[in-house]
Amino acid sequence: MTDPGGSPSETPDDHSDDHTPGPAPDPTPPAGETHLGSLFGPDSQFHRFFNDPRWALAVVRATVLEAAHPQIGAALADNSAFVAHPWRRLRNTLVSLQRMFGADEHERQREAARLNRLHARLSGTDEQNRPYDAMDPEVRAWVVATLFESSVTMCRLSGQPLDRTSMERLYAEFRAFLAALGSEAGHLPPTLKEFWPYYDRVVEEELENTEALRIILYQLFDHLPAPALLDGLPTVWAAGRALAGPAIGTVTVASLPESFRRRAGLPEVPGARTLMQSAYVAAGLARFLPDNWLRTENLIDLLHLSPDSDTAGAATLTALRDRMDRAGALFRLVTPFPVQHTPAGEPGARRSADVFFTEVLDQTGNGYLDWPDLAAMARELSTRLDLDEPEETRLYQAFADWWRELQAALDTDGDGRVSKEEYAAAVPSMAGPALIRAAEVLFDVTDANGDGTIDTVEYRALFRTAFRRTMPDADARYTRGAFVKDFLSFMSGRRRSTGYDPLLADA
Structure with a gap:
């Protein structure tokens, strides 16, 4: 939640026990209806x-x-x-x-x-x-x-x-x-x-x-x-x-x-x-x-996929993108629409503070960074991992602490939020303790079996892809140190990532 100043006014678990559903009230269906189930x-x-x-x-x-x-x-x-x-x-x-x-x-x-x-x-x-x-x-x-x-x-x-x-x-x-x-x-x-x-x-x-x-x-x-499906074909999409x-x-x-x-x-x-x-x-x-053309499950699967995914449906997505790329090239020859370029970059490439602010930090799209933006990140991570309590609350709390750290460091005019100019002027290239803690908590909740490493099943739950996309050894395990380092490199170093960009930057 936010107070008028924009900071988390209470920890995310303040209401977690207040609204858990009890026995479902009888919805009193009309006469002749069957049982609730x-x-x-x-x-x-x-x-x-x-x-x-x-x-x-x-x-x-x-x-x-x-x-x-x-x-x-x-x-x-x-x-x-x-x-x-x-x-x-x-x-x-x-x-x-x-x-x-x-x-x-x-x-x-x-x-x-x-x-x-x-x-x-x-x-x-x-x-x-x-x-x-x-x-x-x-x-x-x-x-x-x-x-x-x-x-x-x-x-x-x-x-x-x-x-x-x-x-x-x-x-x-x-x-x-x-x-x-x-x-x-x-x-x-x-x-x-x-x-x-x-x-x-x-x-x-x-x-x-x-x-x-x-x-x-x-x-x-x-x-x-x-x-x-249409990412990279901005003229066709426009x-x-x-x-x-x-x-x-x-x-x-x-x-x-x-x-x-x-x-x-x-x-x-x-x-x-x-x-x-x-x-x-x-x-x-x-x-x-x-x-099979109209099943919503297929739409959901399509919205889950990204070009870097290695699931069965990703091959179909790649084939469709290739065909649409060729169609897009033909379309650009006969349309007056100017050619538009989608921001691109290889994994590991650094992006500007302005681009990172818009693509990653400003989750609500209102031009500012405040608590709802980081709450949206925590919400998406929790949804990807399908977290229950208390892991969900731990993740929200870690991101709430990170927001307080960002607000204290970057909110120079004291309006309770961080503008793109304030973020860019600060050149935030160093990770603070709260961001490191957020990375550690994200590792803990991703490590579902609690063995101290992230295996390929746990990795796929978060990133929708297997290790082979980012790690040379498909049988390797993601250690805490490597995971935290990569998260900090993405968040504080503004590095592009085949894992985090589809998770936090894509539409």
């Missing part, structure tokens, strides 16, 4: 939507409605890495939903506990000095409400509205999801009939034209970084983004409730409703493509 798993309505191409549009719409809530919008603006690292955020969100709606009850409980720990760390005040708290039960209920309502809307807009039985079933599933998080089911109305007045009331009385909403609609798609970005924004705005569009002053683009309906219908027709 059957609301999850492969037979659920949600599971069918999860691989539906239309759901991509629904998720964007739901995210906008979430961001329009003052508390959620403030939390996103202050803490989320969705601007600088949108593909990482999407991947983590999809994996989380997959776990929560899967058939494995133990995995669902672990994921619910992880989400509660994550949300317990997100609180503060917005620009109008209004408090926000990601654990507020009404806020959490609104997140679930937007997912449900956007799923219903996507079916309606694509000309395939849900019948009442399917809609009630889906509503029961989302209420069960909220209950699995340990939230009181009463914050969502118990019946579908009561849901719609609740939804309309929140839209009419609580939603605002927040900064986070404006970023998503007008900045995110215009500056969306290329995913791993051309596609120039066409798709405004279209996605227009479709999303047109699908929002009319009363909110009017109150928020969102633009009315001629032909927007026709474009919106065409997009939803086209996405609906895509479901007739072969199943």
